[in-house]
Amino acid sequence: MTGSDPRPQPVIPLLPGLDASAIDTSVPHPARMYDYFLGGHDNYEVDRDAAEHVIAVVPEVRAMVRENRAFLGRSVRFLAEQGIRQFLDIGTGIPGPGNTGDVAHAVTPDAQVVYVDNDPIVIAHANALLAGHDPKHSSVIHADLRDPESVLRHPRTNAVLDFDQPVAILLVAVLHFIEDDDDPAAIVDRLKQVMTPGSFLVVSHGTSDIDPQRAAEAVHTYNKGGARIVARTGAQIRGWFDGLELVDPGLVQLPLWRPDGEVPGDISDIWWYGGVARKD
Numbered sequence: 001m002t003g004s005d006p007r008p009q010p011v012i013p014l015l016p017g018l019d020a021s022a023i024d025t026s027v028p029h030p031a032r033m034y035d036y037f038l039g040g041h042d043n044y045e046v047d048r049d050a051a052e053h054v055i056a057v058v059p060e061v062r063a064m065v066r067e068n069r070a071f072l073g074r075s076v077r078f079l080a081e082q083g084i085r086q087f088l089d090i091g092t093g094i095p096g097p098g099n100t101g102d103v104a105h106a107v108t109p110d111a112q113v114v115y116v117d118n119d120p121i122v123i124a125h126a127n128a129l130l131a132g133h134d135p136k137h138s139s140v141i142h143a144d145l146r147d148p149e150s151v152l153r154h155p156r157t158n159a160v161l162d163f164d165q166p167v168a169i170l171l172v173a174v175l176h177f178i179e180d181d182d183d184p185a186a187i188v189d190r191l192k193q194v195m196t197p198g199s200f201l202v203v204s205h206g207t208s209d210i211d212p213q214r215a216a217e218a219v220h221t222y223n224k225g226g227a228r229i230v231a232r233t234g235a236q237i238r239g240w241f242d243g244l245e246l247v248d249p250g251l252v253q254l255p256l257w258r259p260d261g262e263v264p265g266d267i268s269d270i271w272w273y274g275g276v277a278r279k280d
C-alpha cells in the first residue's frame with residue numbers, strides 16, 4: 001500500500017503469506033478493534049477510530065474485553081484439566097498472549113487445536129505463529145461460523161480433530177457477531193450435533209441485561225463503524241446450551257466464572273456472560 005493508495009498504513013508489517021489484497025483497511029474489523037481494546041498493535045487507523053468512538057460511549061469496554069480474555073484462559077485451562085485434548089476455537093481472533101493453544105499446551109502438551117476465523121488478517125497472524133508446527137497437531141482455517149459445515153467439513157479440521165473423541169468447541173466473543181437472521185441457535189445446534197459425550201461447549205457473549213440503555217447505545221455506536229454486533233439476554237444465551245449440562249457456576253458474568261482470586265465487589269461494568277457446558 002504505497003503511492004496513491006489512500007488507505008491508512010498498517011502499524012504492523014505485512015506478514016509472510018498474508019494476501020494484502022484480502023485485507024480491507026477501509027472499514028473497521030472486529031478482530032482488529034478487539035486487539036486495540038486489549039492494547040495490542042495489530043490494528044489500523046480505521047479500527048482505532050471506530051474503537052475510540054465506542055470507548056467514548058462505554059469506557060468500560062476495555063475492562064470487559066480483558067475479562068473476556070481472562071475467561072477464555074480460565075475455561076481452556078479448566079477443560080484441559082478435565083482431560084480435554086482437542087479444541088475447536090471459532091472466532092479465535094488475532095493471536096495474543098494467552099491464546100487457546102498456549103493455555104491448553106501448558107496443561108496438556110499434546111493438545112490438538114484448530115483455530116477458525118473469517119478475517120484474513122487473523123489467519124495470516126495465526127499461520128505465522130504456527131509456522132513449523134505439525135499440521136496434524138494444530139491448524140488454522142479461514143471459514144465462517146455462519147456456515148458451520150465450512151468449519152466442520154474442512155479437511156484441515158478433520159486432519160487435526162477426531163470428532164469420535166471429546167472436543168471443546170469455543171465460541172468466545174463471536175456469537176454476538178451473528179445476527180438473528182443468521183440463526184445463531186441453528187448454528188450452535190449443528191455444532192452440538194458433532195459433540196460426542198464428554199465434549200464441552202464454551203460461550204461468552206455481550207448482554208443487554210445489566211444496563212439495557214447503555215448496552216443499546218454501545219451496540220449502536222459499534223455498528224456505526226460497519227461491523228455489526230448484537231447484545232442478547234441471559235435467557236437467549238442460556239438457550240444455546242439446551243441439551244448440555246452447564247458446569248458450575250453456570251452462565252454468569254465473566255468475573256464470576258471460576259475466578260482465580262477474589263472477585264471485585266462491584267462488577268456491574270462487565271456486561272458479558274460466560275458459561276461452559278458438558279455433553280453427557
Ligand SMILES: C[S@@+](CC[C@H](N)C(=O)[O-])C[C@H]1O[C@@H](n2cnc3c(N)ncnc32)[C@H](O)[C@@H]1O
Pocket residue numbers: 030031034068069072090091092093094116117118119122143144145146171172173174177178
Ligand atoms: C472479539 S474477537 C474474539 C477473539 C477471541 N475468541 C477472544 O475471545 O479473545 C471475535 C473474532 O471473531 C471473528 N468473527 C466474527 N464473525 C465471525 C464469523 N462469522 N465466522 C468466524 N469468525 C468470526 C472476528 O474476526 C474476530 O477475530
